[in-house]
Amino acid sequence: MSTASRPSGPLVATYSIVARDPPTRQFGVAVQSHYFSTGSVVTWAEAGVGAVATQSFADPSYGKLGLDLMRAGRSAADALAGLVAADLGRDLRQVAMVDANGVAAAHTGTRCIPEAGHLIGEGFSVQANMMHRSSVWPAMAAAYRAARGDLADRLMAALEAAQGEGGDIRGMQSAAMLIVDAASSGRPWAERLIDIRVDDSPEPLSELRRLLGIRRAYLHEGAGQAAFRRNDLEAGNREYRRAEELMGDNPEMRFWHAVALVNAGQVESAIPLFRDVFARDTRWSELAERLPKIGMLPPDPALIAKIRAASS
Secondary structure (H helix, E strand, O other): OOOOOOOOOOEEOEEEEEEEOOOOOOEEEEEEEOOOOHHHOOEEEEOOOEEEEEEEEOOOHHHHHHHHHHHOOOOHHHHHHHHHHOOOOHHHEEEEEEEOOOOEEEEEOOOOOOOOEEEEEOOEEEEEOOEOOOOHHHHHHHHHHHOOOOHHHHHHHHHHHHHHOOOEOOOOOEEEEEEEOOOOOOOHHHHEEEEEEEOOOOOHHHHHHHHHHHHHHHHHHHHHHHHHHOOOHHHHHHHHHHHHHHHOOOOHHHHHHHHHHHHOOOHHHHHHHHHHHHHHOOHHHHHHHHHHHHOOOOOOHHHHHHHHHOOO
């Protein structure tokens, strides 16, 4: 931890939320700041362990060490208290944690730039510093409690409520959201369900919401692939259609939906999808011709010719 009492570390004037979702037991942390790439400093989470937000004159070691301590069985309150006690720069820090039991803890140093404060709720904590108004973090808590939808929706609602109260006195620049699974599988890359960042934008929350939609498209695509593998075509088509809706003008999901249909023996249903994709860019037709070589389409020349004809 830092040993200096004078201001040190990046000044990440921020509003953030850490939370554990009771139905899914997933952990999440989301943030917005007038600071470049706030997600590279503030957001920390580990499946089965908890989540941490470290900000103000941020010391990123609170993230790693907080997760280490909670993984070892310490509560969020105990982990945070120990780290704060060892930090001579504690009066400049703002940190929040939530543990595997869904209990949150937070610290707002006395020298955090006003308006600054936090509010701990049931399974979450909201915190902010250098805000335009002191109503920011209460508005975040109210929005999180009232929001419907999954954890990502509720985290997003908290961030948008903060901005609705004026947010960072300097304005907006970057935002991030990190959500991890309820339990560790030994595959941390698979446990990061949502990991999106907007490093620099005049409207980072709008961009974060857009990226959230795209990430969800890929999650629906994965669910569609799984459904087709178990021969549940109804569920597979439903998941792929939802992915296509979320991707908007991007034809990626429609192309792979068509590929999945061909592999399921539904060639006639696939051709209109291929035709729409190829009309946007003929290079997708070239890609389809390459897939039999790696087993992603049947090695049937007549079938490939029929698919290729959809580009004419």
